[in-house]
Amino acid sequence: MAAGDDIFVRLRKATDAELSSIQNYLQIKTTGDREADIVQISKELRKQVGHGLFNLIREDHELSYREILKYAARFAAKEAGWRSVEIPDNAENVWIEDYILESIRHANNPARKTMSEVDSARNRTEAESLLRGPCTKAKVMKESYIYPALFGGGLLLSAFVTLPVSITVSLGFTISWMHGWAKSDMKIAFPVILLLIHIRRRCEFEKMIIELRN
């Protein structure tokens, strides 16, 4: 269990109202035990974001917060009408969170529909600049490419070894993908991710105010 990751850290800093709101978005009921609620939220959030079939072979709390943020960043870029964003490997989680907020700011700008392409591109560049940092690690294959790869691999395998079985497996993957069982449900998860970002920012603001007061 990724008990020490950002999701757990944030949830433990959440107010009752924040926790309750997250539970509402995830459509889960409180157990009455705060720590048990946090574990349940973590499990449900990772389940919603992770691809359904991969969730079967993944532990409940295995999907990292960073991976979740990457999905959220792509979702936010799409909402903003931008092409999918490349997240540098060395981008810190808070940078990705800032990018998500900027994308959503652009997506919710009432003037967006009448905004020129140049202005939209400028906003995109500014948002992407929040992800600045040199790439140092080798790129990891994205989950979204794994299904077609599995399908292709399945076909090759079937051609040489067990054709009927491989076709069945490959078709299973394809059908599940087409039906959305294997896609992350960002409509449910995205507000929760925004709330996790909100908790971090609220805590930072509070700390800053206390420091100013002292």
Next chain:
Amino acid sequence: MLPKHSQILTPHEKWFPLLDQGLVTINENANRLIWTDSGRFAGALVPGVALQERMVQIDANLGEFDKILQRMGMVNNIGALASLANIGISIAGYSLILNKLNHIERKLDILLEQVLSVRSTLERINRHLDVLSLTKIQAASETLEKALAATEQSNQNDLAKHARNLFQEAKITYGLLFHTADLWNCVDTPVFAALALQARFVACAIGELQAEFLLGDEGSYRQTCLLTENDYSGRFALNVVDALRTRSDKAVSKPLEEFLAFELNAEQLVNALILAQKTVSWTERRLMSFADDGELPRLLGMAPVDVLRATLAAQGDTIYLLGNITDERR
């Protein structure tokens, strides 16, 4: 963000030897020199060289406030003028704050109409929105001016009492509304609207104090000062962390669109709350110092009306109460 008084008002140079000897000290909160041993009034502070610079900077400061307001996407200038009005209360007196409030009147009234929590609170305390209108304060202000101009003592007293009652009623309404609606913590109320509302409370409080001062009863004046001070501290105290957390908790419970609007403007909210907190604590200190003015008629051997007339007649060279008169007396 707010100016330090030592930057704009200084002792007259003839006080310097006594200051060096420690016989007199500066009471910044009351804008005056006091005798070190007794703490009693010694002389007024006079505008320093820095004051001219500060006056020039006011436009620039308004520009800074404007940037914040524009970023907040709120009604222009309300916060800036309200903040400036509070500065004006203590530096240049009551007429300045009324002028400043005049500018924000219509915008604030429109804004208040839109704030549902204000409307429902008014209904709860059996009041209508029109009681909050600035016209009430203006009527009280005019009555006070008439009292100052009156030549008959009895007429002057009647007018001063009437002005005091008008100011007092408006002050109580503003204080009660602010407190009951819990405006610092109300997520629907822009911070600068809450700040403007407290500025009206302060304007009424100052008006009431001036009317009370005019009536010449030092005990009653001091009691009004004490009550006003307690009222202000009790109703307008602002804990920024608590206000932020309460607003945040309310925002996260709202539909996603409203929560997003809150989240995307969180920095501006924090800035506004910090500014409001500074304004409130500064105003609180200033109100506390008003009690010191009660002894002036006795110390100067002047009627209260003459003290007030001299204050209002001061044209820039005497920013705070009785600069010239105390110099002559000395």
